[in-house]
Amino acid sequence: MDRNKKIILICGTQIAIFLLFLCTLILHIQADEHYSNGIIMIFIGALILLSLTGCALSFVMLDYTRDVVRFASSDVMGVHNKKALEKKLYDLQEKDDTFNLGIMMFDLNNLKKINDTYGHEQGDVFIKTFASLLTRILTENSFLARYGGDEFVIVEEHTSLDKLAEMNHRLQTLVDDYNENALHAISYAVGYDVSYRNHYYLIPDLMKIADEKMYEDKRYKKEHMSSETQSISYSSPKPFRSVSSEYLIKKLHTILSNHKGQRSYAFVTSDIQDFRLINEYWGYETGNSILDTILKMVEHFPDGCFAYRYHADIFVGLVDITNMSVDELRDKIISYNSDIEAHILEQYPVSRFQFRTGIYAIEDDSVIPAEIISHANTVRKLASEVDGHVYIYGPHIAEMEQHRADVINSFQSAINNNDICIYMQPKIGCKSKKIESAEVLVRWNKAPGVVWTPDKFLPLLEESGEITTLDYYVYEKAFAWLKERRDSGLPVVPISLNVSPAHFNNITEFEQKVHELFVKYNPDPRLLIFEITEEAYIHNYDAVNRMIEHFHNAGALISMDDFGSGYSSLNTMKDIQFDEIKMDKRFLDGPLSTNGKIVIEEIFHMLKRTHHSIVCEGVETKEVADFLTVAGCNEMQGFYYYKPMPSEGFSALLDSMQ
Structure with missing residues (x-):
């Protein structure tokens, strides 16, 4: 480099000498008339031509040497090379401080795949394309250099962390735009940091930190994304x-x-x-x-x-x-x-x-x-x-998410370990005041002494789609209970089984799986009542009617759960094919008013005239039980009579009533 600078100095001196000699000849020609002699004029002309030629050659040499000096610090892509970068960093290190100096390091993520698949020539095009995008984010304070094969460094003076982030954002935008129509999408890793007061680094440390961040970025992207998804x-x-x-x-x-x-x-x-x-x-x-x-x-x-x-x-x-x-x-x-x-x-x-x-x-x-x-x-x-x-x-959401993860991740093992158990809540005949049927419910024995009620896990299983798995599990447990009682000659009563709305997304699969359970356990279909909510009926009208027809053909009964919850209209009542109507328990919330009693009585009257059996749940007081009996309800369910109990407890209860 020093030798080239000396050559530039010599060329400049030669040009000055030739120009001085040429000017001197011209002045002498103008001042002395003897130069008008022909031979002398030819000689003088030759000197002038020689001076001009020497001057031109010196200019050519000067321009060539300057290019040599310039390209000595740049590579074939027009950015500075590693040697130029080292000199730049050395010059910066010699300053009194390196405040507000930033280093950005870049590395292409998938160059090896390009080289191996399409050849190094295509890889070079890949590198040049990325280099050209880098040049478009530079400012007047930028110094861009190629540090290695596919690694680049930007030294940014008078900057901040936010400015470097903005430069990277501009680069990513350029890369995104390029990738839309590119045969080979560009993906890169980047690391950057800034030296400033209270966060001061010497140049080598700043380079090291940027390099570590870049390779952490590269490692993360390599581990978490395949090569096909490393671009936008x-x-x-x-x-x-x-x-x-x-x-x-x-x-x-x-x-x-x-x-x-x-x-x-x-x-x-x-x-x-x-x-x-x-x-x-x-x-x-x-x-x-x-x-x-x-x-x-x-x-x-x-x-x-x-x-x-x-x-x-x-x-x-x-x-x-x-x-x-x-x-x-x-x-x-x-x-x-x-x-x-x-x-x-x-x-x-x-x-x-x-x-x-x-x-x-x-x-x-x-x-x-x-x-x-x-x-x-x-x-x-x-x-x-x-x-x-x-x-x-906030923290309460974190707890909710933790609970959700616990439910989803442990559900299958709970099924396998029989930690989810069926409970039964008896339904009492309004006239007989005896147990005439029962609803099958679920509880999750989460840990010794810890039992989860359905509100702890059913909504999450519905969200995840696992609710159908739970239903089939419950059906099998209930069918097995009926078979065990029947084979032992013990008394049984009809049982109600809930049907989750998710089944109506694939009604054929539902019918097939329930049919398999019928074949396996051969229950008396007259002892089975499948409960479908009013909301599910309104939103899945055709699928529900198909299910009703299927179960009616098999001899089972269908109950509409949560009737009157606000989704249906009087117009739908004339088409209801359900055998049983289960009133929404909100009808019985709080003290019964005169108007409330009138509404319930009129609903009962319409349902009786359309030949539907009526069940009311949520019965918690004698006053409500007496009113429902007089109003014409068929069965009652609630804490006034019995709370949900394990299937073993319900079996013992039935046995005690023989």
């Missing part, structure tokens, strides 16, 4: 594109790992209440336009690090809350959501629009991105229940 995934073309879970996880990990301990963040997820109704009524074109408008608005939320449409009508974002509390963030989001709602109602023909949001403040660096997303989604679904429709994840 879109579910639809611009402007309605949505990011995949893999992309979102990668994005979160990169930011959180590079800002660990230096910034506080909250992950936010929002959706539109009943958005499907907008699509169904106003059309998908209007729905997509609304989604695009919302995305543009959420992208400009103050202190937002990024915002994306996740999938369907769900939007996600990361907010820097270093300088604010979570409650302040909630208030800002409530205000911002109100602006979004007002804008949509003004710009589009919809008459109702509600935006709801869940917030998860990331206080623990050990929480993995997938859990962050899950936590925020959990409270998003609860946001409609609170004022402002913005819900913050």
Whole structure:
């Protein structure tokens, strides 16, 4: 390098000498008339030509040497090479301090696969493409160098952690745009940090930290994502594109790992209440336009690090809350959501629009991105229940999620170990005052002395889809109980079995599995009553009627549970094919008023005229029992008579009544 600089100096000196000699000749020619002699003029002309030639050659040599000097610090892609980087870092280290100096290190994730599959020539194109994208995020304070085969370094002076994060965000956006139409998608790992007061590093330490963060980012992406999912995934073309879970996880990990301990963040997820109704009524074109408008608005939320449409009508974002509390963030989001709602109602023909949001403040660096997303989604679904429709994840939600995980993860082992047991609650004949039937219920023996009632696990099993497995388990236990009593010559009574609404999604499978149980245990079908809720009937009208026909052909009975819960109308009563009607227990909540008695009596009158047996549950007082008996109820069920009991206890009760 020093030799090249000396050559540049010599070339410059030569040019100066030639120009001085040329100027001297021209001045002499103008001042002395003897130079008009022909021979002398030829000689003078030759000197001038020689001077011009020497000057031109010196310029060529100077330009060539400058290129040598310039390319000595750059590689074939036009970025600085490792040697130039080392000199840059050495020069910076010699300064009085390295405050506000940032280092960003980048590494391509899937270069080896490109090289192995398509050859090194294609790999070089891959590297050059990434280098060209890097050059587009540089500022006047940037120094870009290629550190190794597919590793790059940006030295950024007069910067901050937020500025480096913004540079990486711009790079990711460029990469995303490129990947949309690329044959080979680009994916990269990044690590960066900044030296500043109270967070001061020498250059070697800063390089080491950035390098460690980069390789942690690379390791995480390699472990958690396959090569096919290491780039952005879109579910639809611009402007309605949505990011995949893999992309979102990668994005979160990169930011959180590079800002660990230096910034506080909250992950936010929002959706539109009943958005499907907008699509169904106003059309998908209007729905997509609304989604695009919302995305543009959420992208400009103050202190937002990024915002994306996740999938369907769900939007996600990361907010820097270093300088604010979570409650302040909630208030800002409530205000911002109100602006979004007002804008949509003004710009589009919809008459109702509600935006709801869940917030998860990331206080623990050990929480993995997938859990962050899950936590925020959990409270998003609860946001409609609170004022402002913005819900913050808290300890009580953590307990709820822990319980949910416990139920889902331990359910199958509970089935295998028979920890879930059937209980029975007797139903008393209003006229006979004896046990005439019983409802089969469930309890979960979670631990010694700990018994879970259905409200602890049934809703979660319904949510997970495992409720159908539980139903078949209960049916088999109940059928086995009937068979054991029958084979032993012991008395039996009809039993009621609940049918979960999830079965109506696959009515053929339900019929097949119940048929297999009939074949295995051969119960008397007249002892079986299958209970279907009124809500399930209204929402699955055809499937329920098919099930009723199937069980009627088999000789079993069907009961409508929770009748009068508010879903049906009087018009549906004329078509009800149920054998038994089980009144919703809310009819009996609190003291019976005069009007309440009149309503119950009139309902009983209509049901009796349409030849339906009537059962009332929730009977807890003698007054209610006496009224129902006089009003014409057939059977009563409730704590006034019996609480639910284990099947063994119910067997003993029946035996004692012989």
